Amino acid sequence: MNPARNLPISGVYCAAATSVLSSGEPDHAAFAIHAKSLLEEGCDGIALLGTTGEANSFSIAQRQDLLSRVIASGVAPQRLMPGTSQTNVADSVALTRHAVEAGVAATVILPPFYYKGVSDEGLFRFYAELIEGVASDDLRIVLYHIPPIAQVGLSLELVGRLLESFPGIVIGIKDSSGKLESMQAFANAFENFSVLSGADPFMLPLLRSGGAGCITSSSNLIANHLRLVFDNWHDASRAAEVDNAQSRIEAWRNLSNAYVQLPTIKAMLARRRNNEGWTRVRPPLVALNEIECNDVWAQMAALEEQDNG
Numbered sequence: 001m002n003p004a005r006n007l008p009i010s011g012v013y014c015a016a017a018t019s020v021l022s023s024g025e026p027d028h029a030a031f032a033i034h035a036k037s038l039l040e041e042g043c044d045g046i047a048l049l050g051t052t053g054e055a056n057s058f059s060i061a062q063r064q065d066l067l068s069r070v071i072a073s074g075v076a077p078q079r080l081m082p083g084t085s086q087t088n089v090a091d092s093v094a095l096t097r098h099a100v101e102a103g104v105a106a107t108v109i110l111p112p113f114y115y116k117g118v119s120d121e122g123l124f125r126f127y128a129e130l131i132e133g134v135a136s137d138d139l140r141i142v143l144y145h146i147p148p149i150a151q152v153g154l155s156l157e158l159v160g161r162l163l164e165s166f167p168g169i170v171i172g173i174k175d176s177s178g179k180l181e182s183m184q185a186f187a188n189a190f191e192n193f194s195v196l197s198g199a200d201p202f203m204l205p206l207l208r209s210g211g212a213g214c215i216t217s218s219s220n221l222i223a224n225h226l227r228l229v230f231d232n233w234h235d236a237s238r239a240a241e242v243d244n245a246q247s248r249i250e251a252w253r254n255l256s257n258a259y260v261q262l263p264t265i266k267a268m269l270a271r272r273r274n275n276e277g278w279t280r281v282r283p284p285l286v287a288l289n290e291i292e293c294n295d296v297w298a299q300m301a302a303l304e305e306q307d308n309g
Contacts (some may be wrong), residue, residue, distance in 0.1 A: 010212040012043030014219040015052040020280040032073035042227030050083040050261040052217040057282035077103035077260035093133035106140035113150040120158040146176035
């Protein structure tokens with residue numbers, strides 16, 4: 001049996017991009033198609049409205065509506081882990097309560113990121129007030145550690161205090177620090193705690209260190225490769241297949257970083273879903289231009305040929 005499956009939440013979760021209409025509103029129809037396709041392609045679930053999903057470029061009402069509509073389209077809420085944090089407690093409570101009442105598996109919650117250099121005590125109070133404000137036995141939280149973007153990180157000491165104070169509610173962490181040693185430290189420090197890699201290439205070494213899987217942007221495109229690695233990393237007889245899938249993951253991840261990552265992911269999705277509307281992003285991000293899109297699409301075609309060869 002896969003050891004990761006003993007953890008509170010585990011597997012391949014997609015940090016899903018959000019389709020956008022020319023008006024700037026979320027494209028609910030395209031997103032529902034994408035979400036269902038991700039599950040068919042091998043994702044255990046969908047972490048919508050996170051960094052890749054441009055969550056902080058949408059209003060609270062838009063975020064709540066997107067979640068409600070994707071569930072109404074037929075995606076089971078138990079397969080969803082939306083981002084529900086804002087820079088203040090009240091809005092974070094509203095988003096989180098809405099998600100919990102919708103029946104989601106868990107919510108992914110950033111620390112408040114506007115003020116820099118804040119103490120662990122201040123961050124603890126934010127999470128404590130949020131949890132107490134939602135006041136639900138159904139609440140499950142995956143913490144979100146992404147210091148390169150938020151510029152506010154989560155320490156081992158803070159995570160330990162949250163686990164002690166709110167057992168059964170804080171169940172894991174998405175580590176997007178870009179540092180394997182950070183992910184391994186969280187995995188080694190706490191029992192029955194799900195550590196999910198925020199970078200595709202780190203899922204395999206993290207699983208070998210007691211991790212739970214991933215929540216990543218490239219899974220918008222390569223859930224099949226991530227699925228193979230997750231399902232077989234512990235099986236010595238499948239080592240060659242796992243190594244090959246890992247090399248494909250790294251190749252696709254490298255392409256996603258050819259230009260600014262999020263617009264590049266969306267350009268790649270435009271080709272994959274045969275819908276050029278996927279190239280749209282919300283300010284302050286800027287979509288790739290025609291030359292950049294054509295370059296990315298040509299490289300995608302080469303990677304797809306290699307995958308199928």
